[in-house]
Amino acid sequence: MASAEVSLKIAAPMLEVAQTVREQGGEQLKECYQCGTCTAVCPWGDLRSFSPRRFIELARTGLEGFENDAWTCVTCKRCWDRCPQDINIPQLFQSVRRILLESNSNPRTLNQPLGSLRAVGNPWGEPIEKRETWARQAEVPVYGPGVEHLLFTCCTNDYDARNKLDSRAIVEVLRAAGASFGHLGNDQRCCGDLAYTAGDTGAFEQMREANRATFGRARPGSVLVTSPHCLHAFRNRYDDPEGRRRDDGNGRGETRYRHVVELFAEAIKSGALRPTRKVTRKVTYHDPCYLGRYNGVYDAPREVLAAIPGLELREMAHHREASLCCGGGGGGVWVETAKGERLGDLLIREALAAGAETIATACPFCVQMLESSILSFGLEEQLKVATVAELLAESLRPGEG
Amino acid sequence: MGKLNVGVYWAASCGGCDVAILDIHEKVLKVKEACDFFLWPIAMDFKYADVEALPDKHLDLVLFNGAVRNSENKHLAELLRKKSKLLVAFGSCAHTGGIPALANFTTKQGIFERAYLTSDSTDNPQKVIPKTKVKVPEGELTIPEFFERVFALDQVVDVDYYVPGCPPNPERIWEVLAAVVTGAPLPPKGSVIGAGTKALCDTCERKRTGDKKITGFKRVATTDWDPEVCFLDQGLVCLGPCTRDGCGLQCVQHSNMPCRGCYGLPPDISDQGAKMIAALGSLIDAKDPEEIARIAGELPDQAGYYYRFSAAAGLLERRKA
């Protein structure tokens, strides 16, 4: 029997998909009125076609296509800050990622770091017992009774060769400030922030419980962190995974969490730190998303840099609340992106346009992402990346700069 | 008019009401001239049997102080009702339960466990708990039965008048006695006598404003306060606004302490605690439920605060365990 083979193009809403997204924390989907502000402020905008607004609409109606963009968001929070409906858009991406991860529809590159997290408590697949190697070499004491600050270093600060330099600089500055601090040795685990935003709630919870248990034993009054992601996880996400709260952690519990630059700024103000050696360099400061937009720390790093003699601070076109993103957040540090299409590339452009020789930051992921952008363009000679701690340590060393 | 036949009895009470009668000082001599006493355990030696032997309505006046806590209290209440013409609930305990009735927020079992087993000063390895009847080799011993709750006098027998206070103000006592002695016309049965008809603030002279706002409840133990200014204006809970006047401002003015409510509720309200909540709640300066709950939570024992002297006479009682 003959039949008319007609090719129909029909898109029908898949309400059960939409329902699943809502149930997984995407409840705010329905509040979106599709104004597109998110797309307009998204740092990806100048590099690739990516519309959070479209993603929301597709997820809301359950239409196909939103999966493709699910891992693009770097959770930089520019969209959430500007959304007229106050929708936590990074959280919507997290909800979808959670669903996709459960059905193994995630980028392959995520499997290694997330697997390592569950197995060895860090995303880099490094052995647990090597975590404290650098700290032992730097003769950092183990945290215990009578020690004021617990120095909680990011996995990247513990294992990554480049970021170990930052770790050592931090130790150097803390010593110069006369601070009493100790390290947790091999007991600490990844804070889990990137695992959460990448959609792996299970790994996040595993890390959270392990660290809570460690904190429970150590009972530190003050925790100093080296990564803004650890800061956000401890201050906000451990009590409320969606990270809506934004307080300094002093009100609840007995522990105060701070990024080391906050302590540095205080020490400079009180006179405990006196940077004397000249660091004659033009420096611009990049605000890490999780230090700035998520936790409101904009002034402390700038105060530290301003106190370094010889250092000339220049702002990039986008800074403070409007700062760009290095591309590392939300699991972006684990996703491959081609040269010239990376968010870090935009930053390099702006830093050079501002006439900077060094781009300073305060996050190990920013260090990694920015250095890889610089390398890909072969700009190592023109532009360096340094952490605030490294620049400060340099200015604290004896002698003239 | 001849001498009055009088009885004074203490049930569950501290004895303060009896002392208050003696506090009328030299007038006590006039009392003696005017009255013959047939029972007054704190002052004179009579036996219950003597009272039981009296003819019914032999006593012109009985001042009954103390709440009804056990079967002995109840027996005497019934006995004195039978033997008296005028039975007066004398003092807070007889009037509204008083301090003993705070026990109504717990159970008999709870009280016994605390008193005989768990308190820090208890040494009771055999875990002996009082029983109404105990067999001993010599025979059966009985002690009065401890009730599940404390009663005000009128919850057990019919009462003619109420004299509130913990204790009643001696001047008011004299006025009451004088009225009975002189045979002046008495108010309607059931009246509260020896007290005012408005709330305490009527005579309180502390300065107060019309713009009260409660942002938190302060505690007497941890606060300094202005001796001239209304306690409520300073965030201290004072029960004056819903307590009957007549005490002579012993606490609020003479002792600079907030009113705790011993004169009981003023005439036109039904429940001292509910009314105090209505008043305080209206003044709390917060709109967020969490903030309101936090402020309210600063008074950990609300019931104990508002019903310190009237726990037996509120609209509600504690639910049966």
Add this chain to the structure above:
Amino acid sequence: MSEPRIVAFLCHWCSYTGADLAGTARIKYSPNVRIIRVMCSGRIEPQFLLKALREGADGVLVCGCHPGDCHYHEGNYKCLRRFLMLRQMLGQYGIEEGRLRLEWVSASEGDRFAKLADEFTEQIRALGPLGGRAAFVEGTQQGGTSWAS
């Protein structure tokens, strides 16, 4: 088991109108809820709630205008504050928090009132009867009346 007995105090402007709307829309709900109308939830005072429990109510529902909508400006907030304080205190009487409920119901929320009535009835059914005067430890007679009266 006896049916739950529920007294509801509703403000005239929003909640009572909302309850009327449930009727106009013919939405069926539990007949256990007996409504007493007052002009404003600010008139509702703890004495009413205690009285209702004493007279045999197993639960008491209080409804007023949504925050910001009170016809008399802020009566609903006064109601809310008294309500929260009373509910805290009633724990000392051995009365479960769930027996008292305060909800804001607007004049347009007929369906919500009906749903609330059903829900609250079920909530009280689950808690079981309170039992009125008999539930409380023996009598609750009143003290005296005034000298003046």
Add this chain to the structure above:
Amino acid sequence: MTKPSGHRIGVYVCHCGVNISSVVDVTEVAAQAAKEGDVVLAKDYKFMCSAPGQDLIRADIAEHKLDRVVVAACSPRMHDDTFRGACAKAGLNPYFSHMVNIREQDSWVTKDKALATQKAVALVRAAVRRVRRHEPLYSKEVDVQPGVLVIGGGIAGIQAALTIADGGQHVWLVEKEPTIGGHMARFDKTFPTLDCSACILTPKMNAVGSHPNITLLTSSEVKDVSGYVGNFRAVIETRARYVDHDVCNGCGLCMEKCPKKVPSEFDEGLIPRKAIYVPFPQAVPNKPVIDRDACIYFQNGKCKACEKICGPQAIRWDDQPKTTEIQVGSVVVATGFEMYRGPALAELGYGKYPEVYHALEFERLNNASGPTEGKIAMRDGRTPQSVAIVHCVGSRDKKYKPYCSRVCCMYSLKFAHLIQEKTGAEVWEFYIDVRSPGKAYEEFYDRIREEGAHLIRGKVGQVTDQALTDDERGKLIVVAEDTLAQQRLRVPVDMVILSPGLASAPKSLAVAQLLKCSTDKDGFLIEKHPKLAPIETATDGVFLAGCCQGPKDIPDTVAQAQGAASLALQFVGKGKVLIEGRTAWADDQLCSGCRICNSLCPYGAITFDEAKKISVVNEVLCKGCGTCAAACPSGAAQARHFKDDQIFTEIEGVLAP
């Protein structure tokens, strides 16, 4: 059953056709009611609210000497007044009746007939017990003062004042600025008709200035309002002007001679004005005032240039603020709005890039009497080749103003038309949704589209000067997503106009507090009923006109102003007002003067009698909410018709076994 108290109660159970009787067994309800104490008769009837139904009650009151009436029927919201009226006609105090709601709250909401009947019996029983405790209540009649106070001299206040004055009542029009005219005086054209704002407003302003029934008080603010319904006493403070307007002839020489320039508020600071000034040429009154903060003489004691030139000698250096006390019967609030000026502007480059303007700046830029005499030009004088207009700045945004301001879409479209007409520039409008619900508004929207403006559906996220291409160099780049084309756009333009929404005027809040009117969370005054009383307020005799109640356009403002004026005229014209008897009172035999109730009354009806040391309820101001009665810890404050014992008996009734 309760003990009889000697009352004679009649109970009537309505069938309401079959609305009630098909579910509730009305005869059973009547039979049960008859068993209650004091009930001398209990009847059921087809339609109680009908004339024969009401007659039945009246006849029974006469024949059976009923002193209380209970009607079980529909909602008291529907027919309470009907049955009160029936009682009143039979000589019974209307408040001796009570309605039981067995339709909306029983037969219509209950499935089970037996349970519905049981519920009706309980409700009727409660009513019978309650009605015994009812007390007679009487309405009071209060005189109303003549005269109306209009607060605010924008188009709303102007229109209200003219309507009232033409209606024969005296008006005090109070305006805080040195001239009336408000926002409308600053516009060049009005949408959608594009008629000239000045042409239609100026005649009205002049009419206000010369109307014999209007006392105009500019540079003035209402400082205090006391009194009660129909009898308001207002205290108005007029700032020192330092110019005697009775002497000044308005020649304007002083303004020419004054050496001191400061940014003109009227022109949004785009051009300067002098320290002695009139805000704009058509101002009413058209006589100058001295800005003390700007004046050189007040700074250092020298200058006096204005005094030297003034022919009629009108300068008064020692001028002092004046207070005027007036008595009025009614008040019209017309305090208007302020344009939103919050952080949403800075987010889009306002203040950072000179070519980013807000709507009021553009209105002045485009105004024939404005800084450029109506030429649309950039700061360097060039004519823009391309202009972006950004909708919803601060509006429809939960962080700032969550509501839609209603006029921004339309005025933005008007801008598009004016820019294209005057400059031929490319116009890009960025919107979320275009809202054009008004007469001829949608047609205007059509017209703008046809004229060629680019309408882009997408909210602007950034305005930047960071060029990525040569085309963008030297321009402002507006970044938005065209949500229909699903493309992120970067549009290079010469000029950006932000269209902020309307926010409440801070002064409105102060005025609302003086008048005991409430404001919503956005600071707008709340009307008595959003649908059926949109002009009245919860305070009797106080009416609303214009944007103080919420954002609205000029036609709606004028309509509301005329509505407010006619209500004020009606209110004042009657000369009397009835006050309901269902109020609170404080029993002086019980009040101990604790003052707990003093601050609770939303209408300020409770005052403290310092002599007697007790609180007193002004029953004229009281609206009977009962908050004071609930809060009074000694039972002195009582709410008539909702007294403790009345509610207690109702509780006993609904719960009686």
